[in-house]
Amino acid sequence: MKTFLRMSLMREKSAIDQHLRDFNGIVIDAHILETYQNATSGYIVTNSIQYIIDPVTYKFALDLILECTEKKWYSRLIDIYGIEDFISANGILNLRCFNDQNVLNKFVQKVMNYQRERISSLSSEVSSWFLLLESATIPQIPSQYCLIPPYFIINSNEILNLNINLINSVEKYNNEKIYALIPIDYEVLFSFRFLNDIIDRYSSLDVDGYFIWITNFNEKNERSDSLELFIFTIEKLKSNIENKEIINMFGGYFSTILSTLGILDGLVHGIGISESRDPYSLGGPAPTRYYSPIIHRMLSTERAEDLLHNRVFRCQCPICDQKTPSNMVTEDLIKHVLNIKVQERIEIENHTLTEICEKLHRDYRLIMSGSRNNQERKQLRMYATPLLEWRKALDCKRV
Numbered sequence: 001m002k003t004f005l006r007m008s009l010m011r012e013k014s015a016i017d018q019h020l021r022d023f024n025g026i027v028i029d030a031h032i033l034e035t036y037q038n039a040t041s042g043y044i045v046t047n048s049i050q051y052i053i054d055p056v057t058y059k060f061a062l063d064l065i066l067e068c069t070e071k072k073w074y075s076r077l078i079d080i081y082g083i084e085d086f087i088s089a090n091g092i093l094n095l096r097c098f099n100d101q102n103v104l105n106k107f108v109q110k111v112m113n114y115q116r117e118r119i120s121s122l123s124s125e126v127s128s129w130f131l132l133l134e135s136a137t138i139p140q141i142p143s144q145y146c147l148i149p150p151y152f153i154i155n156s157n158e159i160l161n162l163n164i165n166l167i168n169s170v171e172k173y174n175n176e177k178i179y180a181l182i183p184i185d186y187e188v189l190f191s192f193r194f195l196n197d198i199i200d201r202y203s204s205l206d207v208d209g210y211f212i213w214i215t216n217f218n219e220k221n222e223r224s225d226s227l228e229l230f231i232f233t234i235e236k237l238k239s240n241i242e243n244k245e246i247i248n249m250f251g252g253y254f255s256t257i258l259s260t261l262g263i264l265d266g267l268v269h270g271i272g273i274s275e276s277r278d279p280y281s282l283g284g285p286a287p288t289r290y291y292s293p294i295i296h297r298m299l300s301t302e303r304a305e306d307l308l309h310n311r312v313f314r315c316q317c318p319i320c321d322q323k324t325p326s327n328m329v330t331e332d333l334i335k336h337v338l339n340i341k342v343q344e345r346i347e348i349e350n351h352t353l354t355e356i357c358e359k360l361h362r363d364y365r366l367i368m369s370g371s372r373n374n375q376e377r378k379q380l381r382m383y384a385t386p387l388l389e390w391r392k393a394l395d396c397k398r399v
């Protein structure tokens with residue numbers, strides 16, 4: 001199973017040091033890289049971390065981009081991707097510009113070259129710091145796990161055709177690995193024919209692996225039928241491709257289970273942030289939250305503190321041994337979540353699916369048995385119900 005960490009705020013870097021080797025590398029969004037250029041590239045190079053740059057090209061086609069046009073990364077990426085001439089008055093990229101194959105080819109090349117060269121060009125500054133410090137060894141540029149062709153969120157046949165054309169236009173160099181990111185609009189998950197069509201088209205591509213992203217698909221809020229549709233999507237893709245990895249770009253506990261079962265080949269964890277991504281909301285810095293191990297979700301630190309009266313909500317990790325959630329600083333909260341992510345993975349790997357399903361059911365009952373009053377019971381049910389939905393969706397996989 002491959003597990004990557006998605007770095008979203010540079011405040012995370014000191015907290016993840018201890019666990020860096022427990023993960024296969026980090027994923028960094030191009031707009032984050034352009035916001036914290038030196039901090040990000042310096043961190044990747046000095047720690048020699050395997051990395052993936054998500055080019056986040058979809059952002060430029062969303063109405064929401066209007067809110068971002070004054071940000072530094074917006075103008076930097078528009079310049080780097082060579083799309084300044086195709087931006088409408090409202091700041092949105094006009095996708096019709098890609099009807100011209102020459103324009104499309106240039107765009108693809110620029111987006112791919114950006115991923116190939118950005119860390120090394122930014123880190124030449126880092127190297128000069130090392131020279132100044134008279135360090136004996138200048139760190140090497142770490143390896144890039146794979147490159148991702150540009151993509152836009154699939155909500156129509158036109159976008160599907162565009163994405164396929166973008167991927168087919170990639171010129172692959174040397175030993176590079178190209179992974180197609182399949183960004184499926186949430187509503188499409190329920191449109192069986194279109195979903196099948198998407199899977200068929202992506203299956204026949206000459207790529208080395210896949211990332212999947214169902215927009216705004218949040219494992220913790222989905223009912224078992226949509227979780228089953230998610231499993232169906234992965235399995236259908238898997239049956240069409242040979243020995244190629246499928247990694248969930250935004251996953252949590254449920255995706256970790258699917259990865260252990262071999263349905264997925266891995267996942268990318270958000271840290272300190274939600275484990276899903278809604279492209280249609282603005283987002284912004286996530287408040288510091290506490291990852292509650294028994295329900296596998298983030299809670300406000302106040303809420304997590306309040307629930308400690310119930311033993312099942314307590315954590316035994318070295319951070320929680322010293323402090324309770326409301327006394328933790330951001331670094332503690334991130335260290336705690338990484339401790340638990342590693343622990344969860346080991347625990348899942350050492351148990352059969354039947355045992356995992358039994359544990360989900362047992363945990364549900366433990367959570368519900370600790371409520372002090374009706375109001376708390378309602379809230380606990382909201383937290384605990386996903387465990388039953390996961391179990392229901394996994395039931396069909398039990399032999």
Ligand SMILES: [Zn+2]
Binds near residue numbers: 315
């Ligand atoms: Zn803990």
